[in-house]
Amino acid sequence: MPTQATAPTAGSDLMVRAEQVHKSFGPLEVLKGIDLEVRAGEVCCLLGPSGSGKSTFLRCINHLEKIDAGRIWVDGDLIGYRERGGKLHEMRDREVAAQRRAIGMVFQRFNLFPHMTVLGNVTEAPLLLRQEKKAQARERAAELLERVGLGDKLGAYPGQLSGGQQQRVAIARALAMRPKLMLFDEPTSALDPELVGEVLDTMKDLARDGMTMIVVTHEIGFAREVGDHLVFMDGGVVVEQGDPREVIAAPKHERTQAFLAKVL
Amino acid sequence: MTTEEATTARARPEPIKAVPVRHPGRWIAVAVLAVLTAMFVHLLVTNKAFNWSFMVDKMFRPPIIEGLLRGTVLMTVSAMLIGVTLGVVIAVMRLSDNPILRGVAWLYTWFFRAVPRLVLLAVFGNIGILWSRVEFGVPFDTQLGQLFGIDNLQLRLFGFSSRDILTGFMAGLLGLALSEAAYMAEIVRAGIQSVDPGQTEAAQALGLSRGQLLRRVVLPQAMRVIIPPTGNETIAMLKDTSLLLYVPVSVELFFQLDAVGKRTFQIFPMYVAACLWYLFLTSILLVGQYFLERHFGKGYGTSGRARMRLRGMTAEAGGSAGVVK
Numbered sequence: 001m002p003t004q005a006t007a008p009t010a011g012s013d014l015m016v017r018a019e020q021v022h023k024s025f026g027p028l029e030v031l032k033g034i035d036l037e038v039r040a041g042e043v044c045c046l047l048g049p050s051g052s053g054k055s056t057f058l059r060c061i062n063h064l065e066k067i068d069a070g071r072i073w074v075d076g077d078l079i080g081y082r083e084r085g086g087k088l089h090e091m092r093d094r095e096v097a098a099q100r101r102a103i104g105m106v107f108q109r110f111n112l113f114p115h116m117t118v119l120g121n122v123t124e125a126p127l128l129l130r131q132e133k134k135a136q137a138r139e140r141a142a143e144l145l146e147r148v149g150l151g152d153k154l155g156a157y158p159g160q161l162s163g164g165q166q167q168r169v170a171i172a173r174a175l176a177m178r179p180k181l182m183l184f185d186e187p188t189s190a191l192d193p194e195l196v197g198e199v200l201d202t203m204k205d206l207a208r209d210g211m212t213m214i215v216v217t218h219e220i221g222f223a224r225e226v227g228d229h230l231v232f233m234d235g236g237v238v239v240e241q242g243d244p245r246e247v248i249a250a251p252k253h254e255r256t257q258a259f260l261a262k263v264l
Numbered sequence: 265m266t267t268e269e270a271t272t273a274r275a276r277p278e279p280i281k282a283v284p285v286r287h288p289g290r291w292i293a294v295a296v297l298a299v300l301t302a303m304f305v306h307l308l309v310t311n312k313a314f315n316w317s318f319m320v321d322k323m324f325r326p327p328i329i330e331g332l333l334r335g336t337v338l339m340t341v342s343a344m345l346i347g348v349t350l351g352v353v354i355a356v357m358r359l360s361d362n363p364i365l366r367g368v369a370w371l372y373t374w375f376f377r378a379v380p381r382l383v384l385l386a387v388f389g390n391i392g393i394l395w396s397r398v399e400f401g402v403p404f405d406t407q408l409g410q411l412f413g414i415d416n417l418q419l420r421l422f423g424f425s426s427r428d429i430l431t432g433f434m435a436g437l438l439g440l441a442l443s444e445a446a447y448m449a450e451i452v453r454a455g456i457q458s459v460d461p462g463q464t465e466a467a468q469a470l471g472l473s474r475g476q477l478l479r480r481v482v483l484p485q486a487m488r489v490i491i492p493p494t495g496n497e498t499i500a501m502l503k504d505t506s507l508l509l510y511v512p513v514s515v516e517l518f519f520q521l522d523a524v525g526k527r528t529f530q531i532f533p534m535y536v537a538a539c540l541w542y543l544f545l546t547s548i549l550l551v552g553q554y555f556l557e558r559h560f561g562k563g564y565g566t567s568g569r570a571r572m573r574l575r576g577m578t579a580e581a582g583g584s585a586g587v588v589k
């Protein structure tokens with residue numbers, strides 16, 4: 001169904017707006033029409049059983065996956081396409097890359113660059129893409145790493161760090177591009193239980209500083225404490241959404257109830 | 265204190281002094297090898313066919329050294345440089361989304377890997393037969409001219425007589441480099457594919473373009489997989505320059521040694537000289553390969569990691585000092 005979508009006007013406080021997002025991998029339809037709105041400064045938690053399409057949806061937001069139908073806007077800009085004369089034009093590789101610079105992403109498996117030091121990981125993109133001076137980029141990287149509690153690890157290689165430290169470096173790396181929006185895909189699920197807290201604390205700090213965040217997580221405690229909005233997905237659709245405390249305390253939909261019963 | 269000493273004294277039993285297992289088989293093998301070695305040395309020293317003094321006298325003559333420097337060393341370096349560069353391009357084409365680029369890259373590697381290098385060099389040695397001149401300019405210029413009613417339109421920038429360019433060194437270089445590119449393409453492709461796709465994703469998410477992420481993130485990591493076989497390829501290339509005999513390329517080590525041997529009817533000593541030269545040259549490459557592999561293994565492996573840890577510590581010390589100021 002073609003949607004008569006109008007781009008959210010600049011100045012409105014919507015950071016992300018997704019409309020009827022569809023995505024298939026071959027015959028498998030993974031996203032079956034996702035609608036989502038995230039306001040600037042809000043923390044949106046995405047919950048759902050494995051295979052429900054959470055990662056896929058997150059990856060659509062920064063165009064790591066091409067969507068088949070629907071629209072996604074980030075801060076008023078249509079992602080991946082340009083609308084001209086009622087027709088959609090695919091963006092060039094370079095333009096997509098430019099859009100991604102405003103969107104930070106943190107992965108389940110950290111994906112730090114193993115051949116670069118911690119400092120190198122954090123300064124790489126700013127030096128390549130923001131034409132920052134070397135000294136300036138290093139200073140800011142040191143500042144960010146200090147903020148995530150790793151001010152003493154600048155010269156270490158990722159292989160020498162614990163999982164929790166690596167994930168905090170990954171967060172600093174994403175922040176170095178001064179993003180408007182941060183996407184987290186299960187940032188703590190590859191971590192040993194005793195390391196989960198340090199990463200969640202870093203994310204809480206970030207939320208407190210007003211960063212807009214979309215967080216795919218199984219950490220119900222985090223969603224309840226930090227989340228402004230909770231979205232429960234299953235089978236490629238949004239089943240239920242609302243205030244995290246209300247949804248967690250009294251889920252309305254039976255699939256939400258079943259899922260929460262399992263993870264709580 | 266005394267009780268502690270007593271416990272440690274009790275805890276440590278006396279060292280084991282057991283009779284080791286004997287290995288008579290090994291001793292027999294060593295004896296056999298010793299006899300064989302002695303026979304071989306005896307052969308080298310006493311057999312007149314080696315004609316050592318003649319060989320040593322001839323193997324350092326200027327034409328041979330020139331052949332070694334140009335036909336072997338320079339040829340190896342140039343062929344590998346072109347081969348690696350073209351190989352990277354073909355590997356990237358092979359991994360492209362575009363089916364035509366992929367197909368062309370496949371066809372290229374198929375052709376150059378399927379034809380033996382010796383045959384390829386023989387073909388390239390005679391490829392000048394196709395054209396009398398090699399010229400660069402607008403392709404199909406005469407045909408295009410006819411289309412617009414202009415007779416014999418020529419839009420050529422510069423050209424060479426193929427006798428100048430498509431013989432000897434250039435023909436050999438072309439043959440070796442093009443063939444090498446096919447093997448390098450496969451090596452580079454395997455290297456690129458060995459890098460965790462998460463690395464590409466992370467780089468993309470940061471906003472790096474395709475070229476940037478390839479250059480800064482993927483290729484440096486692929487190097488660890490690419491370097492060892494490339495070292496082997498370089499050594500193989502050095503040895504394969506001897507095939508240039510069939511182009512023929514006259515300023516080349518084996519060509520020169522072979523010529524001296526045939527001229528003086530001392531073929532065997534000159535072939536022994538060739539063995540010694542190639543042994544010497546490849547040994548140098550083996551040493552170089554060892555250091556290269558060590559360099560690109562950084563951040564990985566046990567020895568690499570220990571070294572990195574040391575370096576990391578010093579950098580850390582410097583880094584935190586900078587932060588404290």
Ligand SMILES: Nc1ncnc2c1ncn2[C@@H]1O[C@H](COP(=O)(O)OP(=O)(O)OP(=O)(O)O)[C@@H](O)[C@H]1O
Binds near residue numbers: 025028055057
């Ligand atoms: N590149 C791909 N090609 C084919 N199928 C894919 C691809 N990526 C994801 N899928 C499929 O899409 C479905 C949704 O995957 P997705 O990773 O989005 O789920 P998820 O909700 O993140 O699950 P999890 O909690 O396990 O991470 C799965 O069935 C998965 O197999």
Ligand SMILES: [Mg+2]
Binds near residue numbers: 054055056185186
């Ligand atoms: Mg997932």
